[in-house]
Amino acid sequence: MNDRAPxxxxxxxxxxxxxxxxxxxxxxxxxxxxxxxxxxxNGAGKTTLLKCIGGLTRAxxxxxxxxxxxxxxxxxxxxxxxxxxxxxxxxxxxxxxxxDFVVMARYAHxxxxxxxxxxxxxxxxxxxxxxxxxxxxxxxLNTLSGGERQKVFIAAALAQGSPILLLxxxxxxxxxxxxxxxxxxxxxxxxxxxxxxxxxxxxxxQGALECDRVVALHCGKLVFCGPPDGLSSxxxxxxxxxxxxxxxxHGGTGRSIVIPLRRRP
Amino acid sequence: MxxxxxxxxxxxxxxxxxxxxxFVGSQRVSVDAVLHPGADDWASAIFWKMRVPRAVTGFxxxxxxxxxxxxxxxxxxxxxxxxxxxxxxxxxxxxxxxCLHLGWTFSLAGVPSTVAxxxxxxxxxxTLVYGLxxxxxxxxxxxxxxxxxxxxxxxSSLIMFVHYTSDVLDSFRILRWLMGGLAMTDYRAACNLxxxxxxxxxxxxxxxxxxNLLATGEELALSRGVNVERTRYTLFFTTALMExxxxxxCxxxxxxxxxxxxxxxxxxxxxxxxxxxxxxxxxxxxxVLSDTIARTVALPAEIPVxxxxxxxxxxxxxxxxxxxxxxxxxW
Numbered sequence: 001m002n003d004r005a006p007x008x009x010x011x012x013x014x015x016x017x018x019x020x021x022x023x024x025x026x027x028x029x030x031x032x033x034x035x036x037x038x039x040x041x042n043g044a045g046k047t048t049l050l051k052c053i054g055g056l057t058r059a060x061x062x063x064x065x066x067x068x069x070x071x072x073x074x075x076x077x078x079x080x081x082x083x084x085x086x087x088x089x090x091x092x093x094x095x096x097x098x099x100d101f102v103v104m105a106r107y108a109h110x111x112x113x114x115x116x117x118x119x120x121x122x123x124x125x126x127x128x129x130x131x132x133x134x135x136x137x138x139x140x141l142n143t144l145s146g147g148e149r150q151k152v153f154i155a156a157a158l159a160q161g162s163p164i165l166l167l168x169x170x171x172x173x174x175x176x177x178x179x180x181x182x183x184x185x186x187x188x189x190x191x192x193x194x195x196x197x198x199x200x201x202x203x204x205x206q207g208a209l210e211c212d213r214v215v216a217l218h219c220g221k222l223v224f225c226g227p228p229d230g231l232s233s234x235x236x237x238x239x240x241x242x243x244x245x246x247x248x249x250h251g252g253t254g255r256s257i258v259i260p261l262r263r264r265p
Numbered sequence: 266m267x268x269x270x271x272x273x274x275x276x277x278x279x280x281x282x283x284x285x286x287x288f289v290g291s292q293r294v295s296v297d298a299v300l301h302p303g304a305d306d307w308a309s310a311i312f313w314k315m316r317v318p319r320a321v322t323g324f325x326x327x328x329x330x331x332x333x334x335x336x337x338x339x340x341x342x343x344x345x346x347x348x349x350x351x352x353x354x355x356x357x358x359x360x361x362x363x364c365l366h367l368g369w370t371f372s373l374a375g376v377p378s379t380v381a382x383x384x385x386x387x388x389x390x391x392t393l394v395y396g397l398x399x400x401x402x403x404x405x406x407x408x409x410x411x412x413x414x415x416x417x418x419x420x421s422s423l424i425m426f427v428h429y430t431s432d433v434l435d436s437f438r439i440l441r442w443l444m445g446g447l448a449m450t451d452y453r454a455a456c457n458l459x460x461x462x463x464x465x466x467x468x469x470x471x472x473x474x475x476x477n478l479l480a481t482g483e484e485l486a487l488s489r490g491v492n493v494e495r496t497r498y499t500l501f502f503t504t505a506l507m508e509x510x511x512x513x514x515c516x517x518x519x520x521x522x523x524x525x526x527x528x529x530x531x532x533x534x535x536x537x538x539x540x541x542x543x544x545x546x547x548x549x550x551x552x553v554l555s556d557t558i559a560r561t562v563a564l565p566a567e568i569p570v571x572x573x574x575x576x577x578x579x580x581x582x583x584x585x586x587x588x589x590x591x592x593x594x595x596w
Contacts, residue, residue, distance in 0.1 A: 051484075054488060056484055056487055056488055075492075076487065076490045076491060076492045076493075077490040077492075078490075079490065080488065080489050080490025081490070083488075084488070085484075085485075085488035087482075087484060087485060087488075092481070092482060092485075094480075094481055095535055096477075096480075096481070096534070096535040096536075097534075097535075100477075100534075100535065100536065101481070104474070104477055104478055104481070104489070105489055107474055107478055107489045107490050107491060108489065108490035110474055113470075113471040113472070113473065113474065114470075114471075114473060114538055160489065
């Protein structure tokens, strides 16, 4: 694949907050059009890494380049046109309507302080169609279920019109059907719309084993970066998660599933 | 469409309130006397020299309070936030109280001493809160809120101290000032207030999109491309100047800044592009109305307008709390 070029380049990325090291010397690349998954234990620095890529947290040392631009020097609007971020929506209570929320995400394309151009409105509607959220366009976000709300959040990120999508634990707190629906949606955005998707998850069975690249963190350090095949040995997983695993292949779909083993007392 | 109708209604209501308020009061004023003022016509003098400037000042003050309250509620994502929360009112009050206590009477470029002192107090207080924020290294809204509350308490105790050491006459004047009111307003007061109200409202009026996004959370706003830091500074200092000028001219008038934005949200939803002009108009009209009640309900005496806004505000919040629309203003 010759058209593939690195779109995200992290170089010796470190983040310290109040003397506590959260990320230390992480260097890796993610190529254009890839779907990448950041994995690791709770507190390993996954979300911080995602926010660092997105320019929402400042690195203490090192740098992130996205599409050849240094993220920390990028003006907010231009950064927003490069990357769209989907936070963990579970804790966010909003009373605005779904449509208002999605159209607001076009902010980086707004040209006047008071009006919203037709082009932005139609882009918002288009994003809602793609994500199947048109039906609750007039519902307030706090009246939606977790799965519906998560789809609206993705619709908003999609409306932002950025080539890179950053997702923080997109499937957290979702039931199996919503999780499957969401996975299919994200896969479609990646494969058909050509978006580069970078997501964070702690659950390997939520898509980490089917993506193009896995970035694994342990205590803020990068311990693995590469295609998920490299994770096939239980020893690698054990070093990431500090707990023994079994990897089994599901007969019907051929998908790999990891099973964390309980330590016997 | 519905939102435009409501805005037009508010505009009409405000015009009616400001135009009709001067006709109401213990002295009957006829339209004829207003239009054809004689040289020594008592009614016309009351109308033009007292009630009209009072209505205009009331409108400007109410508009300032409501718009800055709206901006702060969005910035802090907290339905109880008002610029008073950041200690602006305590700072201004301390300036005025000190001035009354020490008996300073001077005039600064035509601005009376208490007004000037109150404004300086407000500016000092805001700078102090801001400085505390800068010193701690990061500008987080929860810290800003805490710094504001701390500074507010500090100045409140200073006011109490000055109040306690004052004689009876000063003590009464201090208490009267702390209640806030529009009784002492003239055209000069309106002229002092107008540039802050109009300038501030215009500056905030251009931040509708930013306020909408900030209300969804700072991180999300940042990810959408809002220059959060710059917007926050602009909001902080614009509202501080608006609020400072109001407190300086009218004293601390509570509840308008908290209540009017909520009423507007109930009617108009969450879009700040509509909420800003609506709060401006509704806040102005509400304060003019409250003031008209305050100066007529207990004739010939006049009660402080703060008493009326609070008396209307308290029950209003209880009604909100039990109403089915309560969830719409929650964050």
